[in-house]
Amino acid sequence: MTSADVARVAGVSRTTVSFVLNDTKNQSIAPATRRAVFDAAEELGYTPSPEARALRSGRSGIVLGILPDWPIGGAFGMFLSNLTHELSSKGMTFLTHQIQDADADLASVWGALTPDIVLAMGDLTSSDVSALRARGVGIVRWLGSVEGYPDSAVISQHEVGVTQARILLDQGHKRLAYVQPAESYYQWFSDRRLAGVAAECAAARVPRPRVMVGDFKADSLEESLSALLHGPSAVTGICAYNDEVALLLLTTMRRLNLVAPTDVSVVGVDNSELGAAWEPALSTVEFALTDEAEHVANQIRRVASGRPLGRSKKTDAIIAIVRDSTGAPRN
Amino acid sequence: MTSADVARVAGVSRTTVSFVLNDTKNQSIAPATRRAVFDAAEELGYTPSPEARALRSGRSGIVLGILPDWPIGGAFGMFLSNLTHELSSKGMTFLTHQIQDADADLASVWGALTPDIVLAMGDLTSSDVSALRARGVGIVRWLGSVEGYPDSAVISQHEVGVTQARILLDQGHKRLAYVQPAESYYQWFSDRRLAGVAAECAAARVPRPRVMVGDFKADSLEESLSALLHGPSAVTGICAYNDEVALLLLTTMRRLNLVAPTDVSVVGVDNSELGAAWEPALSTVEFALTDEAEHVANQIRRVASGRPLGRSKKTDAIIAIVRDSTGAPRN
């Protein structure tokens, strides 16, 4: 069942079928004709061929998100969900493809479909970029890195780190540490959050944060944590990469007979249910990605219609949630 | 730059270009011609049009995964990652699209591209199914539900529940409870795991498990947990929906001055790092989705080439991990 079939049944030309079904602007249709076309389409169970349409018109209506090769969850997952929704309401279809590894071949993806816009959430190589440009595919970047394209993110991971540090510094802490996971796929976020913590320490004229890379599968955690808490440069406050790391630290502390915030204050990121339920309740930083999805969807629309990227308005979507795992330092 | 341009530069016909670039079987090419075509393609930076190819040949090489509208994480996320890899090595491109809500319009997706195969991981309506059939799109189901299509999953969530129950029953427990989250999107898994627990209880001739639906955002957790642990039908062992729920229970217990496994044994699912690091270390059930991805990829290949679905061979990918949060019941 092609549009020609519909035309035949409705007793009109293919052109008219196209006009009706696409609700073409600057083109009025006689109500009767309109009805006839709709009825015929319904009767035949007609669905247009996306490929033919894309081939002819040059636009597929597809936004393809390139995801990094690590488990998508939590806030990120929610963001994708919201983005799907936002784009769908703007008439675009959001699909995602997960990168496999650094030198994996995205070429096979560009060879399978031509999106209108690629939303780069992982890294694109310069050869990917030129392949996309050659096909006239727009690129919007959100996290990840693509040479020559600005990051469209409003939420700044740097700011997340700043907010973590603020919680502790405001309570009078002067020697902080930053604890991050060893897995490389957290690196991107980790680097930026740590930089925020460090910047805030500098602004407060306290020493740079000490950095601990935790291999959470090993038993070495107790040891490295002890090292952090003793000696001349012992820290009194810890910014953990996220709530999970924070809880891991709190668990380890319990084993060392240490308790937060008396022995050391700990602040996470994510505002997880588990952290909220914990004893002591975990202080954390929450960032809302709802507005973010709307913002990214708008950027995508701009690029899709050939306009320049819009300014990223600052929002106050980063919220400090102070609970019982942080408090004034002992000394 | 179209294939015609390449043909012109290489001094051959479009047909020949197609033969060379697609490495067509049953068709030999003179080495010199081959070289000329490759060189011309390279020189022009030629990339074929996926839409034109799909339109003409009727196959897009795309497998589209339809994801349910809930946060993808943990084992599921890893499975997707593995599947991307598996399919890519078989020359197919795996893309995903997240459903927005029950009556959302997947029609817009079928209107944006025509995959060779749809992998249904969320629910498809019968109108979706007929739209896909009409276009000749194959359907493979893995979790989620689609009328008329068998589930291709090897890993049985039922079996996961059975394994949880086995851990406790083997240790001598006779009165079990099952604790599941309130959020509806866990329901699908939850129902099946609970059924497994119940079946194993029946087999062991002990009472049906009591069921507790925990609203983990409310403060009611302590109350409902207490209710479970006291009275004539007090339970001695709890199967939690997953590790996170299990840890939430353990945290709550601590607040009630209860300790596992003395007061009650708790077993989770997922083998999370946090659970392993916990005090007491959490007993759990792990299921490996590596083989699963390979299996699903094979099913997809079968359907794509018109062969029937293969048998799902049983694997022993579900492993009980017994740690300190479970032990012999007190009485």
Place this chain on the structure above:
DNA sequence: CTGTTAGCGCTTTCAC
């Protein structure tokens, strides 16, 4: 081994 011809299903001028 290579080329000619035809047409996948649709949309876009342009003419009426």
Place this chain on the structure above:
DNA sequence: GTGAAAGCGCTAACAG
């Protein structure tokens, strides 16, 4: 308000 003609870029069938 409607239709005829052309062609998007590719590949399948058939000749040679």
